[in-house]
Amino acid sequence: MKKVHFKTTNGREIIFDAKGNVPIYYDIVNWVLLPNGTLISVNIGSFNQTAPEDHQFFMNPSTILWNPYFNETPRSICSESCAPGYRKILQPGKPICCFDCVHCSEGEFSNTSDAENCMKCPEDQWPSEKKDQCIPRTIEFLSYNDLLGATLVCTVILFSIITVVVLGIFIKYRDTPVVRANNRDLSYILLISLILSFLCSMLFIGHAGRVSCLFQQVSFGIIFTIVISSVLAKTITVLLAFKATKPNSKLSKWVGTRFSSHLVLLCCLGEVVICTAWLLISPPFPDYDIQSEKGKMIPKCNEGSTIAFYSVIGYIGFLALLSFIVAFLVRKLPDSFNEAQHITFSMLVFCSVWVSFIPAYLSTKGKYMVAVEIFAILASSAGLLGCIFFPKCYIILLRPELNTKDHIIGKNLCNKVK
Template identity: 55%
Template sequence: MPHVKFRTSSGDQIYFKDNGDPEARYDILKLLIFGDGNIQEIKVGSFDKSGYDGDQLFVNNTINLLSPYYSEFAHSRCSEPCKPGFRKAKVEGAPSCCYTCVMCADGEMSNITDAQSCTKCSKYEKSNSGRTSCIPRDINYLSYDEHLGSTLSSISVTFSITCAVILGIFIKYRETPIVRANNRYLSCLLLISLMLCFLCTLLFIGRPTQICCLLRQVTFGIVFTISVSSVLAKTLTVIIAFNATKPGSKLKKYVGTQLAILLVIVCSLGEIIISMVWLASNPPFPEDDMLSDADNIILLCNEGSDCFFFCIIGYIGTLALLSLIAAFLAKDFPDRFNEAKNITFSMLGFCSVWGAFVPAYLSSKGSRMVAVEIFAILSSSAGLLGCIFIPKCYILFLRPELNTKANRII
């Protein structure tokens, strides 16, 4: 039987396999079953495994295979195709043709059907919401164009102009007792440094550059040190002046401007030395943060060394704490123009702001982290300006009789 081969009259070749089985040859029939029980067979194709060219499947495309009872084919597959944006994932314990569709992870995409794996976007791109393509990541930094940046810059300029106006008032009324009290030169120096404190916040707004990153923390640290050391010097001026009036006191030779200015210079030199060591050893530089936010590229200033940054904050905080203690000790000295109470309130506010700054700064990122520092600078500077100088302006313009009758401390 395995050697028998012949052709029929129709031209079909007949042969048998080793066990005497003929090769498979099938007609594909479409059956129409009518209501009266009759069945009509229509040949729509064939399958022939006996040809020399391999398996042959033929389907007559001119015949409507589905009508009149069906509108579509039944799919002979285990799982539906995975759409673009998804990838195949094998189902444990199921045949290899069975799988589930898993959406591409954030930062990946697939733009074909039944993708085996997702394609990772470049570090400058992110995947769209459908995970079908990569789009550029947004750039994040505190800009003058956004509401937060424009609001903070407007507040900064407004307060600096206020400082300039008060400075002009103090220069005009420089010979009055209220201005001369507690050292008028220190008052002018404090106003100038506060004006610079407000203006230095502008270095924090805008796209970070090399020069801005180098200057902003150093400038902030130095001008704030001058401000706080001026407040400390004013407080010590009050203490020395009142103790110098006691009989036999040796503090009379320290009453005056020289000691206060020297104290400001010495305190400022300490901050300048820290800043110079910082810039020489590990200076700040602009950096693109790709990891903190998957959707945004955060442009920021890498401080180079967090240790030096918090050394600057700690140095200023130490001076503020000394000023608070000194002002608290001098707050009950009997004089109409004693600034110790005002300085105590201003230093309480100052220390509260910067005490809350550290955890808020460490828990923020991107433009919000910069905004936290700007807010701390503006609020603490405004506290000094309001507590120390607004009462003086009130007396100058609304209670001039107090200015003419009061004793003064020079």
């Protein structure tokens, strides 16, 4: 029987395989109900297992007669195919051909039909609007070509020029009582450091790179430490100068340029040590923020060591708070020493700016975070410049009759000293 091999009258080949089974052969039949009620069958195709693989199934759709009820060829499916950008979710309790098409989640895509799972894009790419492919993320940062960046640069240059002019006024009138009474050398140091603080904000503009990341926070920390330590030295000098005028006071030897310069140097040394350790252990490095805004990559400087970063900021905050406390305590000294009042107000402005900076910084995203940080640097530096030096420039330029030794020392104090 295994060797039987013959053809029927209609050309069908009959053989047996090794297991004695006859190869499968099916006729595909279309049953048609005629108007007179007769039911006939029409052969519209076949399935032959012995035919070549790509010719096993055959059907002639043109020979099919559908019920007149159908306006078009019916589809024998439960659910339509899911387009790219979607994934299939099986409907509970139904066959596997019944499913829902769900749009891919945020950050995912599918580029094939009837995808069972969506895939995540690489970090530097983002799904297209249809989520059927990944496209490169847009790189966005605060540049010099932006209107906001250009405005900030112009503001930096303006404040720097104003500070240079104030420094020039103090140098030109260096031998006048107003300049000499307020520790001339400390004023020079403070003005130069304010110029640098304005200029250092420009390091935050542009694409974050390896060099700029190393200098951004470190330069900001050291320069602002010089600024605040100069203000602290001024405040302590005012206190010592008043105490030294009392009879038998031993503080007179501490009043002078040497003490104030050493105090500034000592305060700056602490910040330099922190910054040096930061750069040696875990320095800042360029990175990208891909979480803040969809489809965008924002170049930023990763702090490297969070502890070192907050140590730098905390050290400046400590000096600022100390300067404010000392200035507040000596604010009621005689009018002869009224610089303490200016320093108190300037430190109040300084602290207010940086306290309000925190919620403003946390509530912004992308390049606007950098803009807020630059604004805080400019506002706090401008506050110190305006509160401490503008009143003196006003006296020097517009009220020269007040720029006298008698006015600076004060009549009451002169009588006490005599």
